[in-house]
Amino acid sequence: MTSALAGDRQATARLLTLVENGHPQGRVALAALYPRAGQAHVIGFTGSTGAGKSTLVGEVARELRGRGKRLAIVAVDPTSPYSGGALLGDRLRMRDLADDPGTFIRSMASRGHPGGIARATRDVITVLDALGVPVILVETVGAGQAQVEVARVAHTVVLVEAPGMGDDVQALKAGLMEIADIVVVNKADRPEARQTLQAIRSARLRGRFTERERVSDATPAVDSVAAEWLVPILETSALQHTGVADLVDAALAHREYLVSTTLWDSLRTGQIKADVEAWLDDELRALAHARLGEARLAEAIDGVLRREWDPAAAAQALVRDLVVILNSATRPEVEQEEPTQEEN
Amino acid sequence: MTETIRVLIAKPGLDGHDRGAKVVARALRDAGMEVIYTGLRQTPAMVAEAALQEDVDVVGLSILSGAHMALVPRIMEELQLRGLADLPVFLGGIIPRDDIAALQALGVSAVFGPGTESQSIISYIRDAVRSDPG
Secondary structure, rough: OOOHHHHOOOHHHHHHHHHOOOOHHHHHHHHHHHHOEEEEEEEEEOOOOOOOOOHHHHHHHHHHHHHHEEEEEEEEEEEOOOOOOOOEOOHHHHHHHHOOOOOOEEEEOOOOOOOOOOHHHHHHHHHHOOOOOOOEEEOOOOOOOOHHHHHOOEEEEEEEEEEOOOOOHHHHOOOOOOOOOEEEOOOOOOOHHHHHHHHHHHHHHHOOOOOOOOOOOOOOOOOOOOOOOOOOOEEEEEEEEEEEEEEEEEHHHHHHHHHHHOOOHHHHHHHHHHHHHHHHHHHHHHHHHHHHHHHHHHHHHHHHHHHOHHHHHHHHHHHHHHHHHHHHHOOOOOOOOHHHHHHH | OOOOEEEEEEEEEOOOOOOOHHHHHHHHHHHOOEEEEEEEEEEEHHHHHHHHHOOOOOOEEEOOOOHHHHHOOOOOOHHHHHHOOOOOEEEEOOOOHHHHHHHHHHOOEEEOOOOHHHHHHHHHHHEEEEHHOO
């Protein structure tokens, strides 16, 4: 871990592997590094497959590098549900950056997390952040929930649309526009790009964009200053190298906006809250399995199969049993109940 | 804790025939591996840098252009420069039998010619990863 902090790229790469695999050493390193995280600007790119996200991310990275910024790219591709393997092809689109010393590219498979932002991805981003990378570009898989999930890790969400998908804009149909901080119509060199742009602009006029509920309610409301982020709708063409500078300007401006309105802090609080809750879920479930034992769980499930009760009632009964077990374990006059053996 | 095998498949040099590499990449994916496919026209430095950043378990090079004797030494050198001398490297493509010994001397641990069954490559990788103390 210390070598990674000193800038050793191989150490960094190996640390990312340990963290991604949930290795105990990775956990230790992550716990030690966590306090240093929170400075990086995380920009998430989402949008349907075929929208040209990878190429665009590569272009954005080049532009940022041109402005002297060190950065990392985390590119997530889907794991095959059948084989558990994955084809990680995002580096393909980022040839120019492949041996650039100021860019670190890490390809990740979603590994059974269909939303594409598994804990592994969040942890990898945290490590890169903690190691001092100032800008982290995250590219997610294009499908459904992933588009919402990217908001979990990103300060700035860029929704990439491609023209030629009919008159309807995919994201508009799915109601996903609300999560975007910046909307990009890529492949602007195509004739259909005009229509796509129009569709999005008219949706904006109908007021679909003005409220963004991504900020957690855990913090007190930001003072109702008129400072409101108006989602820019930009055109880019990787082929013609147009629009990328504007996109980067918009992303940097968004960061400024978040910092100046203290939304930066509320976003972080919201993300931390969600992370702690997720860990709490895991820890509690592990505790339940350990203290109740698989036999009792199987019994409860059997009860549902025999139609004696429904899954909710089964779970509630298990929790009642768990509470009894935990209570009796802390009362000195009651005989200690041995915790059931459970492999970790 | 998961331990999925990560493989880099790269096409170094100017060779544009990528069908074989893609077939292998897909076969490895179907065998449960994570394949980082870098595509065409990779320089030796790009291949080594990708291997480093992605912390792969094995590197597969696809060369059908006949330039293997020029490219492989440079790739091995770039890997060495980055402290990756122990990373297993295998070669696929059009490789004359006469060159195999020289390639092995350079550090290539397996050469797969055209018509190789994907299963051979899959088995080789699993063995190579198992035996690597890494």
